[in-house]
Structure formats: C-alpha cells, structure tokens
Amino acid sequence: MAFSFYSVGPGARGKVAGPPKAPTRILVADDSGSVREQLRFLLESNPDWEVCGEAANGREAVEKVRQLQPDLVVLDFSMPYMNGLQAAAGIAAECPQVPMLLFSMFLSRQLVQEARKLGFRGAIAKADVSRDLLVGVATLLKHQEFFPSKFLPS
DSSP: OOOOOBOOSTTOTTOBOOOOOOOEEEEEEOSOHHHHHHHHHHHTTSTTEEEEEEESSHHHHHHHHHHHOOSEEEEESSOSSSOHHHHHHHHHHHOTTSOEEEEESSOOHHHHHHHHHTTEEEEEEGGGHHHHHHHHHHHHHTTOOBOOGGGSOO
C-alpha cells in the first residue's frame, strides 16, 4: 500500500509535501570578526540560507571550502596570508563549480576585471553591503553574474 503526504496548511490543499529543502550553505571570509558577524546576520535573514563557516584569512578560506563544500563563497579582497584574489585562484582550482562573490572596500575597474579572470561571478562594495549583498548572492545562485555596471567594459 502506498501513501501520499499532503500539506494541510492554508491554500496548500492537494499539494504533495516533499522532503524539506536543505538550506544554501555560504562560507564568509573576511579578516574582521565584526564584518563576518554583520554578513552572517544579513545572509541568514533569508530563511533558505545558512552561513556554514567563516574564515579570517585567505588561506583559511581555501581550507574551509575544501572541508565544508559550501554552495557559495563571499570573499573579502584584503585579507592576511593570502588576499581574496589568491584565495579565489585556489578555490577555483579545486572547486570550480562554487560561485564566489568578491567583497571589497576597494572596488575598481581593474580589480573587477582581475576578479572575473579568477572565477568570481560577482562583486560588491563594502559601502553597498546592505543594498547589494542579498541581491548579489541570489543572482549568483541563479547562475548569473553580479558586477557593478560602472566597472564592466562598455
């Protein structure tokens, strides 16, 4: 005998309830603990996302990607031991399918061009984090790019 499970919530009559969807796992790398805390707060405001790990430097970010296998990585540009671009090269070599979002105080046309060459699929300025972070992450998760248009070639 086979059973079907139906959701009994309002407006859900007759819809089959499948297994709960696993949250999107995001790794955050920034040398500032308070910035990582702010990013975690913003990212986890989306109930479908969770910060699965944090890294305080580029070397640690590469190692945590290996260990945790996140769905997306937010990387600060300016970190000790290995900057965000160097970390991205290591991550892209081992896990090319993982989208990376560059997070920097120093966005410029040159930095964005270099980031794109290294596999970043998006970039946001720290000054614009409250406006752009959630949109940028959602865009990357849809397999699209998210770069400020003023830094892209015309």
